[in-house]
Amino acid sequence: MKADIELSLVHDGEFWIGSNNSMEVKGSTISELDEELKRSLRKTGDYASGACVNVFMGFDFDTIPTWLRQYHTHYFNRTISVHL
Amino acid sequence: MLATEDWWAVWVGLILFAAGLLSIWGIDAVGWMAKTKTWEWSKFWDDPSFNVFLKASHGKAGKAYEGWSGFASLMMTFAVFGGITTIGAYFQGLNVKKYMLGFTCIFFITFAAWMAGHEAHFKAAKTSQSVLQSEIYGSNVYCMTKVNKCTRKINKALKKMGVDVLGGDVPTKEQAAAAVKKTKKAIRLSWGLQLGGGFSYILSLLVGLFIGNFMKPFARFMMEAAKPEWFIKTAIVYLGVKLGHMSISSTAKVGGGGDLMLDLALSGAAAAFVAYLIFWPIVYTLGRKAFNLRRDASAVLASGISICGVSAAIATAGAIRARPILPIAVSMLIVVFAMVELVVLPAAYTAIAPNQPIVNAAAMGMTVKTDGADAAAGAILDELMVAKHYTDTGELWEEDWILAGAVLTKIWIDVFIGVWAFVLALIWVYKVERNPGESHVAVSEIWFRFPKFVIGYFVAWLTYVAIVIWFPESAKAADSGAKVVQSPMRKMMFMLTFVAIGVITDFSKLKGMGRLAALYAIALFAIIAPIAYIVSYIFHRGLVPPVVSG
Numbered sequence: 001m002k003a004d005i006e007l008s009l010v011h012d013g014e015f016w017i018g019s020n021n022s023m024e025v026k027g028s029t030i031s032e033l034d035e036e037l038k039r040s041l042r043k044t045g046d047y048a049s050g051a052c053v054n055v056f057m058g059f060d061f062d063t064i065p066t067w068l069r070q071y072h073t074h075y076f077n078r079t080i081s082v083h084l
Numbered sequence: 085m086l087a088t089e090d091w092w093a094v095w096v097g098l099i100l101f102a103a104g105l106l107s108i109w110g111i112d113a114v115g116w117m118a119k120t121k122t123w124e125w126s127k128f129w130d131d132p133s134f135n136v137f138l139k140a141s142h143g144k145a146g147k148a149y150e151g152w153s154g155f156a157s158l159m160m161t162f163a164v165f166g167g168i169t170t171i172g173a174y175f176q177g178l179n180v181k182k183y184m185l186g187f188t189c190i191f192f193i194t195f196a197a198w199m200a201g202h203e204a205h206f207k208a209a210k211t212s213q214s215v216l217q218s219e220i221y222g223s224n225v226y227c228m229t230k231v232n233k234c235t236r237k238i239n240k241a242l243k244k245m246g247v248d249v250l251g252g253d254v255p256t257k258e259q260a261a262a263a264v265k266k267t268k269k270a271i272r273l274s275w276g277l278q279l280g281g282g283f284s285y286i287l288s289l290l291v292g293l294f295i296g297n298f299m300k301p302f303a304r305f306m307m308e309a310a311k312p313e314w315f316i317k318t319a320i321v322y323l324g325v326k327l328g329h330m331s332i333s334s335t336a337k338v339g340g341g342g343d344l345m346l347d348l349a350l351s352g353a354a355a356a357f358v359a360y361l362i363f364w365p366i367v368y369t370l371g372r373k374a375f376n377l378r379r380d381a382s383a384v385l386a387s388g389i390s391i392c393g394v395s396a397a398i399a400t401a402g403a404i405r406a407r408p409i410l411p412i413a414v415s416m417l418i419v420v421f422a423m424v425e426l427v428v429l430p431a432a433y434t435a436i437a438p439n440q441p442i443v444n445a446a447a448m449g450m451t452v453k454t455d456g457a458d459a460a461a462g463a464i465l466d467e468l469m470v471a472k473h474y475t476d477t478g479e480l481w482e483e484d485w486i487l488a489g490a491v492l493t494k495i496w497i498d499v500f501i502g503v504w505a506f507v508l509a510l511i512w513v514y515k516v517e518r519n520p521g522e523s524h525v526a527v528s529e530i531w532f533r534f535p536k537f538v539i540g541y542f543v544a545w546l547t548y549v550a551i552v553i554w555f556p557e558s559a560k561a562a563d564s565g566a567k568v569v570q571s572p573m574r575k576m577m578f579m580l581t582f583v584a585i586g587v588i589t590d591f592s593k594l595k596g597m598g599r600l601a602a603l604y605a606i607a608l609f610a611i612i613a614p615i616a617y618i619v620s621y622i623f624h625r626g627l628v629p630p631v632v633s634g
Contacts, residue, residue, distance in 0.1 A: 011407050011408050013407075013409065059402070062177075063408070064408060064412070065412060066178075066308075067307065067310075068394065068398070068411075068412060068415055069089070070089045070311050070312075070313040070314055071393070071394035071395045071398065071415070071454065072394065072399060073532075074399075074402065075401070075402040075408065076509070077532075078405075
């Protein structure tokens, strides 16, 4: 499935934050993040109402402490379909 | 493929393996490797020189290295491994200057511990004559090299004196004493611990732990280069060469004619799979019911403690979309407890079940979390069990089979983690925390989580076997280079791991871990260790390493 939007995903200790050069969304849970993303996409007006937008979120593994990275090199990626 | 330590273990491993194989064409590209020698304290002062501790490892093709001093081979070893790992550090995005400085310290600390641990009173084993016929030879004859070599040399010296021991002659005490005196590598000592290479391992671990806990500024200075997982994964690729050598060894047969290596591999896979299915639900349920942990905390801890440690904790946390702080906290616990297991279990298993070497090895593989700690514990167990069996019976097991058992079991567990994390991700995304928008879990997640060093391990193993089977005329030449890779290079990577794992283990990190630490300790020692031992016993009982002939 080809993504319409790609976001880098991090967690700052309180919020999940998805961002790219043109947008940033945050939520205390993944579900809240998805809801916030939906609202944000609607607000931009770039997509028609009822459109389905595929969003890829890749976790930024560089935010994992350096000493821990030697044990594993991947956290998770996710793709969601946002129905506007 | 250049950005992770996992792939760099493959590159460092295979580049030097390939260099070793140049011996097929008469080129010794690895003979500069520094190799430790057994030395004796009082004799050292007769001729104090660096050559007492080290020598170059060259084979028959490496005449050019024959005149190299121990110091020159040490510096060349430092230059090659320092250089190649610094390139790796650069591509992994590490601070190159900090890495170089840290690696330099770790490298020389490692060699200092390695050389000190080879002092004869700690390392040397008694000759078989001294174990089995102490009333004739005396109970204080130790061997400065492999004991079977000393045994042969003493018998040869006796034969020259007209006493054919293999033909049934029994020497007098005087003849025995004269033969021992004539044997260069045999030495009489007033005491000896007979720990083999195990003492070097234990010593380097203690040095690392001391630095990590009592010299914290120095530990922080070296932290950028303290990469036990990278070092041990490289060592495991080298171990693949050793396993190739062991797989085709004519002595690698057990009672029914089955192949011991195949037995180790298959029963290791089965045991790991069974243990998986038992450990995880028990620890998860314990976390939820007895310790009232949240679902995500229980899942991450269950994976970390019951599967493959830090790697499993991160993989599971990622699969269930847990906040990253959770696997980070659990990982601190795992690293510290792995150190406790590494210190306690090899000696405990050796004392409790000295006649079940492979059972002990596989149990170690299932119990000790993190690849570094498991391989390190396997190496210590190997040294301790071989030495104990020899001093108890006079029978010498081939070295490294016990280590192979511990590592093979762990590798199966490592391989399974990708699949397990994928299954958990499916359960979490579609059942536990269902997000309507999340359409699927990509199968590529399995590949992302696959431990890539395993590829290097199997490539090295199968390449060596293929050369020997398909090009038998080249087997001897290949062995000349490969044995440098699978012995001194592998052992050096183990030693680097021991120091590095000690440096990063800070016991004060356990403070404030409360319930998580309590659950971890209970689950590890009351559930994981006993069940692992029972499963291991079911699958591996009766397997023993081949006996060294001669």
